[in-house]
Amino acid sequence: MQGLVVLLVCLAVGTAFAGTVGVSNADPFEREGRIVGGVDTTIRAHPYQVSLQTKSGSHFCGGSLINEDTVVTAAHCLVGRKISKVFVRLGSTLYNEGGVVVAVRELAYNEDYSSKTMEYDVGILKLAEKVQETEDIRYIELATETPPTGTTAVVTGWGSKCYFWCMTLPKTLQEVSVDIVDWKTCASDEYKYGEIIYDSMVCAYEKNKDACQGDSGGPLAVGNTLVGIVSWGYACASHLLPGVYSDVAVLRKWILNATETL
Ligand code: 4AZ
Secondary structure (H helix, E strand, O other), X not given: OHHHHHHHHHHHHHHHHHOOOOOOOOOOOOOOOOOOOOEEOOHHHOOOXXXXXXXXXXXXXXXXXXXXXXXXXXXXXXXXXXXXXXXEEEOOOEOOOOOEXXXXXXXXXXXXXXXXXXXXXXXXXXXXXXXXXXXXXOOOEEOOOOOOOOOEEEEEEOOOOOOOOOOOOOOEOEEEEXXXXXXXXXXXXXXXXXXXOOOOEEEEEEOOEOOOOOOOOOEEEEOOEEEEEEEEOOOOOEOOEOEEEEEHHHHHHHHHHHHHHO
């Protein structure tokens, strides 16, 4: 009888958490590892990573710091957002405390961004204050060339750790290694997307490992070079469905121009 009561209480608590999106970190239904299939990491290992958040501190996207006052992110993270309602946390392993939180002075996204095709999914934020480099805050270089298929890259973020039954975001930054798949290979019969992969995109794939919801806008890096921006994918860590990223080498000119003119 006691056992039954405990079981019923557990079920009730589990159901309550399952209905709570992005609030509690206690997730009784967690199935996968991290980001998806990743591990806890630190901001010191990825000091270019930032969290885009609302005034109340809800994380909604990732980003990458490229100089003292510019963050690169995805266009789809910025569409419909008011400048006064976007804040950037830098220099913290945890998205909800530590480091520094800075307001945004200006934002822009690529004029050719298409929410239908997800082409040109790139935007920038200009910070209201200049941020100097420290051990936990560092600017990342923009790629000049797309790395060849098979290059190992690292994607980081505070996004969901699984696609199904993951109701909460991890508070600790997650990292996972994935291999670059160039857009043509990603659009080929080797994978399942077909012709919906375009030349402003680059894919990255590793079995059971991927970026997921909430990682959007964040960095895909090779060393201290930003090669991709988390953009989209069908589900997360699904068989033969790589994560799709905006190709920084292709979008580099737009990023540099926007950085200078805003
Ligand atoms: C998203 O919804 C999202 N597996 C980000 C990345 C991926 C899928 C979805 C890639 O923000």
